[in-house]
Amino acid sequence: MKWAIPVAVLSVAGLVPVWLYSPGAAHEGEINEVAAAPTQEQQQTTQQTVPKTTGSAPKATGAAPKTTTPQQQTQQQAQNRTVPGPAVNTSEGTVQVQVTLQGTKIIDVKALRAPNSDPTRMALPLLRQSALKAQSADIDTVSGATATSEGYKKSLQAALDGAK
Incomplete structure (x- = not known):
């Protein structure tokens, strides 16, 4: 009985921070992949400047390694075009995608x-992978994220239509 009051006081004191907690802006609203993801140019720069070590000696194939000049890289980037799709309102929130094409091939x-x-966080990588594999907006809906999937497909199709 003599421990009842201190236990009750400490329990309430331990719960106060939980009651006062409010998530920051990163936990509310919408996901913005573009702000967090490195750009294709940044990825290429990293790939060019960081040597990869495999722990084994290089294998001789008899062919000279392929190298790209800055001019060729500029031409490749000029051939790539990025087309944003429209924002599609769904019952879960707004969905908008951006497609990067190289000629008619979807590369991102x-x-x-x-x-x-x-x-949605679980569905986005699956939807992206499906779109890259299908090379179109004709992709399957992800179970559990039906509204997001439908909005993704509509925005992607509109972006592809706008790229033509």
Whole structure:
């Protein structure tokens, strides 16, 4: 009985921070992949400046290694075009994608805007992978993220239509 009051006081004192907690801006609203993801140029710079070590000696193939000149890289980047899709309102929130094309080939799809929910965070990589594999917006809906999937497909299709 003599421990009842201190236990009650300490329990309440331990719960006060939990009651006062409010998530910051990063936990609310929408996901913005573009702000967090490195650009293609940054990835190429990293790939060019950081030597990869494999722990084994290089294998001789008899062919000279392929090298790209800065002019060739500029031409490749000029051939790549990025087309944003429209923002599509769904029951879960707004979805907007951006597609990067090289000629008619889809080389990247990024979600510019998407609802900030667990199903959406799990669905976005699957939707991206499906779009890259299918090379179109004709992709399957991800179970548990149906509204986000439908918005993703509509925004992607509109971006592809706008690229033609």
